[in-house]
Amino acid sequence: MNALLRILSLPVHLLAKVPGLGPFVKVLSTTVGQKILMALTGLSLCGFLVAHLGGNLKLYAGEQSFNDYAHALHSLGPLLAAAEVGLFAMFALHIGLAISTAAMNRIARQKDYAVKETKQGVFILPNGGASNWMMLTGLLILVFLATHIMDMKLKANPGVDYSAAMNTEKIVANEYHAVKAVLSTPLNAAIYMVGLVALGIHLSHGVRSALQTLGINHKRWNLLLKLGGILFAWGIAIGFMSLVVWAMSYKG
Amino acid sequence: MSTDVLNLNLRVWRQAGPNATGGFKTYRLNGVSTHMSFLEMLDVLNEQLIAQSEEPVEFDHDCREGICGMCSLMINGQAHGPDNATTTCQLHMRRFKDGDTITIEPWRAAAFPVVRDLVVDRSAFDRIIQAGGFVSINTGNAPDGNAIPVPGVKQEVAMDGAACIGCGACVAACKNASAMLFVSAKVSQLAILPQGHPERNTRVINMVAQMDKEGFGSCTNTSECEAACPAEVSVAHIARLNREYLRASIFAEA
Numbered sequence: 408m409n410a411l412l413r414i415l416s417l418p419v420h421l422l423a424k425v426p427g428l429g430p431f432v433k434v435l436s437t438t439v440g441q442k443i444l445m446a447l448t449g450l451s452l453c454g455f456l457v458a459h460l461g462g463n464l465k466l467y468a469g470e471q472s473f474n475d476y477a478h479a480l481h482s483l484g485p486l487l488a489a490a491e492v493g494l495f496a497m498f499a500l501h502i503g504l505a506i507s508t509a510a511m512n513r514i515a516r517q518k519d520y521a522v523k524e525t526k527q528g529v530f531i532l533p534n535g536g537a538s539n540w541m542m543l544t545g546l547l548i549l550v551f552l553a554t555h556i557m558d559m560k561l562k563a564n565p566g567v568d569y570s571a572a573m574n575t576e577k578i579v580a581n582e583y584h585a586v587k588a589v590l591s592t593p594l595n596a597a598i599y600m601v602g603l604v605a606l607g608i609h610l611s612h613g614v615r616s617a618l619q620t621l622g623i624n625h626k627r628w629n630l631l632l633k634l635g636g637i638l639f640a641w642g643i644a645i646g647f648m649s650l651v652v653w654a655m656s657y658k659g
Numbered sequence: 660m661s662t663d664v665l666n667l668n669l670r671v672w673r674q675a676g677p678n679a680t681g682g683f684k685t686y687r688l689n690g691v692s693t694h695m696s697f698l699e700m701l702d703v704l705n706e707q708l709i710a711q712s713e714e715p716v717e718f719d720h721d722c723r724e725g726i727c728g729m730c731s732l733m734i735n736g737q738a739h740g741p742d743n744a745t746t747t748c749q750l751h752m753r754r755f756k757d758g759d760t761i762t763i764e765p766w767r768a769a770a771f772p773v774v775r776d777l778v779v780d781r782s783a784f785d786r787i788i789q790a791g792g793f794v795s796i797n798t799g800n801a802p803d804g805n806a807i808p809v810p811g812v813k814q815e816v817a818m819d820g821a822a823c824i825g826c827g828a829c830v831a832a833c834k835n836a837s838a839m840l841f842v843s844a845k846v847s848q849l850a851i852l853p854q855g856h857p858e859r860n861t862r863v864i865n866m867v868a869q870m871d872k873e874g875f876g877s878c879t880n881t882s883e884c885e886a887a888c889p890a891e892v893s894v895a896h897i898a899r900l901n902r903e904y905l906r907a908s909i910f911a912e913a
Contacts, residue, residue: 439900514769619897624894
């Protein structure tokens with residue numbers, strides 16, 4: 408654990424040497440600062456999910472509409488590449504902080520209890536609700552993400568038949584058919600569904616938790632924040648899941 | 660009257676010293692009155708152990724009326740036992756059934772090292788308070804109580820934080836052994852009151868720094884601390900600490 412922490416804190420030591428970043432690094436070296444950065448990156452990634460779902464829902468508008476959208480996105484060129492680098496950095500930060508704070512938390516407990524119970528009420532999930540499933544669901548999302556990038560971005564999944572999406576030069580050009588080919592592969596559909604359920608669980612705690620970490624908590628608003636967080640989480644997850652179901656059942 | 664008496668199996672953590680290897684030892688304790696408090700039951704156990712020329716079980720206690728914060732104990736996996744908003748000393752044996760096995764462990768946290776048996780060293784909390792959990796009054800007489808007006812609502816919210824007795828149940832119950840509820844209760848209380856304002860920036864920065872130095876974990880907003888807290892301190896205080904920390908980090912003059 409200690410060795411892991413030392414490796415993970417290397418970029419921080421390097422960053423501290425960059426002029427002007429000293430105070431920033433100092434804030435981020437505290438547990439509270441790290442959780443704040445996790446909250447900010449998490450919420451930013453939520454913003455990405457909204458945009459991504461919004462674009463993907465164009466699948467329902469038909470082949471022409473979706474391909475136009477895909478083309479418009481790809482023609483952004485360097486802007487898109489910059490956005491992708493930004494996204495990657497967000498993910499890397501979020502995941503890196505998750506691992507380092509989790510390792511610190513394990514060290515802080517030192518020795519587990521022989522018996523551990525809770526005074527909190529009953530949760531839908533066993534073991535104390537979504538907040539105790541963040542690591543596992545995060546890991547599942549990461550596996551899903553890796554598959555997703557291989558499928559859709561690199562179009563390199565050997566289990567997917569991309570032929571319907573290829574043009575005469577055997578290059579995958581029709582994004583609409585590519586998406587359908589990926590999502591209608593049973594193994595992929597299963598991985599996507601598991602990943603999206605994990606996403607729903609992750610966000611059902613994550614959104615509310617991020618707001619709390621940023622100091623947003625007031626008894627006047629808490630019920631709305633709690634329900635809003637859950638609604639957002641499952642709205643996003645079910646929105647994406649509907650596309651998998653659509654691709655699986657769509658003929659033609 | 661027979662229903663008022665319990666025969667219990669007590670599975671108690673025994674550890675001879677800070678560096679000794681500890682382990683559970685099971686004791687049979689018969690004839691425990693349901694009217695006893697949990698600590699009185701341990702007193703009876705110790706009488707029995709002393710009579711058998713065994714070392715009595717060390718445990719922390721002082722006021723035995725729920726305000727000093729000295730008693731601790733993880734009882735069947737619950738900080739301060741199964742009841743809400745009570746300390747171990749306020750827990751009564753009527754809460755248990757005849758023939759029960761009760762597992763009793765010390766608080767577990769790297770920052771709360773075991774001193775002996777069920778006693779842990781909670782001086783990490785003292786050092787966090789010393790880092791900023793105070794209001795400096797360097798000279799003169801005590802100011803008049805009514806000279807600084809404080810709205811009633813603010814008094815109430817500040818008092819909710821001040822209700823913390825510093826027992827460490829939040830750390831014990833938290834899966835990360837985080838001290839955020841304890842630290843936030845004090846930061847929050849003093850940030851709300853005008854008397855705390857002059858030092859509010861340095862206070863939150865220094866107290867968080869000391870909290871990290873002591874080796875407590877970070878907050879994952881699981882709210883286990885709030886559920887375990889005998890003084891019912893709310894996680895809303897943790898949100899206020901986060902606000903104070905952000906504010907101080909970005910805007911503080913020094």
